[in-house]
Amino acid sequence: MISSPLLKEFRGFIDGSWVGADSGELLEVHNPATGTLLAAVPNMRNVETDRAIAAARASMRIPSSAAERATWLSGIDHALRENKEELARIITLEQGKPWPEAQVEVEYAAGFFRYYAQHLDRLEPHTIEEEPKNCRWTVYSRPVGVVALITPWNFPLAMLAKKLAAAIAADCAAVVKPSAKTPLTMVAFFSLLEDKLQFPAGRINLLLGQAGAIGDALCRNPSVAMISFTGSTRVGSELITKTAPQVKKLALELGGNAPYIVFADADLDRAADHLIANKFRAAGQTCVCANRILVEDSVADRFADKVAERVRNLTVGDGMDEGVDIGPLIDANAYEKVRGYLRDALDKGARCVAGADPGELEDDQAPFFPPAVLADVNESMKCSRQEVFGPLVTIMRFADEDEAIAMANNTSLGLAAYVFCKALKRAEQVAAQLHFGHVGLNTGTGPTPEAPFGGMLQSGFGREGGLEGLHEFVEVQTLAAAK
């Protein structure tokens, strides 16, 4: 069992109190690197969900001042930074990513609270200069209301931070539902909130348990004004259908299929270094991971060799061990899925230039997937059409710029893309033709708290981070006052 000063409770948090499931049912949480049982948490359903929503709604009767919200946001920023190592340890134990990488996640998460604490003034009302119709027109940013925040397991803290920081800044009350695979980071986070900050009871609630039952209750309950969801396109699409009858506001951060375009004139070493950093974060289980490496024909073999050489130096192991670059996949299903993509590509003619088929997972084996590099991947292979979500580098060739753009855009997902090319003007022209919400030019970097991030097409809608992310959590109200 896990032991941590930040884990005094293994329960949910509703209306200012730690609570279990009415049924008494528990869900086990395991360490993916060792298979050991870390804890058992309540398996909540619709009854607890409705209770949390009612508490959130009641807490909004008394609005909080901008000064109060700034204090809360800064307080969370500091609490996260002060407890970075311990929070990161909990992330590593339940999610698997290397401990140093988990510490970067904590810093990244803290950045959202700090950023919004500094930009609350952007929600101040403003008046329209023209004063048409003999009225004074004032535009207010009102909190959207009770918001439900649903997050995945790959960044147990950061995915919540993006949403919650903006929700607090906008003066919304929140009901949080983390993945059942990684609930302990959230329990630790709520314990920090309780210890360090005086939030009104019900303002922020934590539900642990069954995604289906909790999700249905969040969609059905009319007191939930908005659902902000990060996860798969399949579940995002379900939420659209289920919330349609109430025309609920949605912000959806869904799956990706990122192209990583390398032109012949690019600095190939830089492109290879950035690819390693981009591709192997969280063992390749991030929405912004390069999924298709598109390389101009004349340098494709050279680039594949450079990537393969770097990949051979990566160490796979328990994220708490020193010197580990890649932890385990989240579970055996993830392992089988990634292996399926590898085998399908090999069957259809791809070449493995680093790594190999790791074989079937034995019953008692942890889901460590050694990184592999595939060359000569083409569009008939499943790995080019679906999100691989694992440490598999898939290299495809293109003949010219038009073909690179056509291949990059040949997906219904539009989250992140990367372009490596010496001529910046050309890179910008290529970027303008890509239907992706985030484009890195000569960098494999992903999002940051200061800039808006989100998808196009079936990668969702709405933005997180930046001022756009703040405005997701407000409704605009226009007041026309007769003069």
Ligand code: NAP
């Ligand atoms: P997922 O299965 O869609 O789950 C995401 C969250 O939704 C989890 O909390 C899950 O709970 C919950 N959930 C599952 N079914 C639900 C339902 N019917 N109603 C309401 N909630 C439900 O996705 P995942 O496998 O955890 O995460 C991987 C996906 O997330 C990938 O596609 C990745 O690209 C995407 N992602 C996108 C971004 C982005 O910023 N665009 C960032 C990170 C990840 P349980 O886990 O308890 O089932």
